[in-house]
Amino acid sequence: MTLSNNSKKFLAIASFMMALSIALGAFGAHGLKSIVTESMLKIYNTGIQYQFYNTIGLFLVAFLINFKADSKILVRSAWLILIGMIIFSFSLYALVVFSLPILGAITPIGGTLLIIAWLMVTYSIIRN
Template identity: 50%
Template sequence: MIIDNKAKNFLSLATLFMATAIMLGAFGAHGLKKILEPEMLKIFHTGVEYQFYNTFGLFFATLIYILKKESKKIKVSLYLIVIGTLIFSVSLYLLTILNMPVLGAITPIGGTLQIIAYLLLCFGILKD
């Protein structure tokens, strides 16, 4: 099976997301535990958790894309997973580390993009 450059890029991005999720999880557990209040640490870990979930989703969505390259819905879902994950998780990381609660206002945008991504992926699987 030949994997095109788009699939290679998304798979590579998923591996980077996974590596950074592991690093950030360790950083939160060891480096931030003494610095952040428990509630802020919990928020940081929520960002890490969702980065993990969506990294697995990106891996699987990319494999589905490899099988159904013609589907525009699946292609768009890949981009939305990436953008949604970055907005959601990074906003939580920055919110806690920089103590900027205003960043919490953009977190739901990332979550909404993630939801749309997986619904679009579903439609792409069923309809295309």
């Protein structure tokens, strides 16, 4: 199967984000466990879970883009998934690692972007 350029791009990004979620998860499990409180570790793990699940979703959207190469909505939704995931998860990582509670205030922005992105995917699927 030949992949479109956008599909290749998002498959590569998703592959990198998956490797990063595994590395960051291992860091949390082994490096942070003895340093932070249990509640802070739970916050960190929430970031890992959102990154992991949305990375799997990004793989799915990358494949959908390949089948609907002319879909600007799918490409935009893939970017929003990536941006939302970064804002959501990395704000939680930074909150825990750097003890910056103010970053918790931007986490919902990432969550909102993720919701919008997945609604865009839904619209794109229903539309055709």
